[in-house]
Amino acid sequence: MNVRIIIRRMRLILSAILGAAMVAAGQSYPPPFPRPGAVKMLENPRVQVWNVEWPKGQTTALHRHPYDMTGTYYAPGDRLITAVDGSKRPVSTKAGGIIWQRTGLTHIEEGTSDAPLRAVMIELKQDGPENQIDRSSNVPAFAGDGGMPALDNDRVTVWSYTRALRADSPTHRHTLDAVVVWMDGATPHAAFVARGTSHAEETIGSATRATIFELK
Numbered sequence: 001m002n003v004r005i006i007i008r009r010m011r012l013i014l015s016a017i018l019g020a021a022m023v024a025a026g027q028s029y030p031p032p033f034p035r036p037g038a039v040k041m042l043e044n045p046r047v048q049v050w051n052v053e054w055p056k057g058q059t060t061a062l063h064r065h066p067y068d069m070t071g072t073y074y075a076p077g078d079r080l081i082t083a084v085d086g087s088k089r090p091v092s093t094k095a096g097g098i099i100w101q102r103t104g105l106t107h108i109e110e111g112t113s114d115a116p117l118r119a120v121m122i123e124l125k126q127d128g129p130e131n132q133i134d135r136s137s138n139v140p141a142f143a144g145d146g147g148m149p150a151l152d153n154d155r156v157t158v159w160s161y162t163r164a165l166r167a168d169s170p171t172h173r174h175t176l177d178a179v180v181v182w183m184d185g186a187t188p189h190a191a192f193v194a195r196g197t198s199h200a201e202e203t204i205g206s207a208t209r210a211t212i213f214e215l216k
Contacts, residue, residue, distance in 0.1 A: 030062075032063045032065055037054065038053075039052075041190045046192075053111075055116045057110070062108050063106065063108075064106040065104065065105045066123075067103055067125055068102055068155050069099060069121055070155070070213055072097065072120055074119060077116050078093070080109070080112050082108040120181045122179055133175045133195070134175045139172065144160055169201055174193050178214045182202075182205070184205055191204075193212075
């Protein structure tokens with residue numbers, strides 16, 4: 001067997017053993033971020049937003065996600081996920097998928113594809129929804145491209161957005177705080193839009209499409 005593969009497996013086993021020891025001692029797992037391959041894009045009292053990649057052969061520590069989390073994958077790739085009990089699960093992910101996971105997920109991740117999986121991941125820092133909706137005007141509420149949301153649950157509604165690029169684009173109002181994610185070529189960007197903001201178009205540089213995460 002390849003020596004690198006043996007060493008990698010030994011590291012995974014050691015991480016699992018250390019994780020079990022931490023639980024037995026009443027200690028908590030480390031969070032997933034920051035880590036190599038994860039760059040913070042923005043932070044405020046409601047969210048932390050990360051640009052994340054999973055390089056081939058790079059194994060994370062055994063970690064626990066302390067927040068509910070959403071986001072989107074912007075480059076496809078593969079990874080190997082190892083659970084606390086040592087079981088392994090290969091995962092192949094396409095670009096464009098929406099991320100949703102609840103707090104408490106605990107695992108190890110390792111990139112396995114030559115071109116790494118990449119995503120913008122949005123940690124929801126509060127324990128639950130604020131349920132504060134802006135009703136300050138009669139400007140129509142933002143509703144994405146007018147279709148069904150890509151995701152809608154008790155914490156977030158996710159919309160696809162296409163900029164109209166017209167001089168007479170109708171004004172819309174954000175009734176909820178939102179995170180806007182868009183691509184400039186291969187580079188992801190993220191911006192926070194406060195509830196009550198009214199405008200004709202989202203500020204997304206030269207891009208014409210974006211994904212908008214409304215925070216409940």
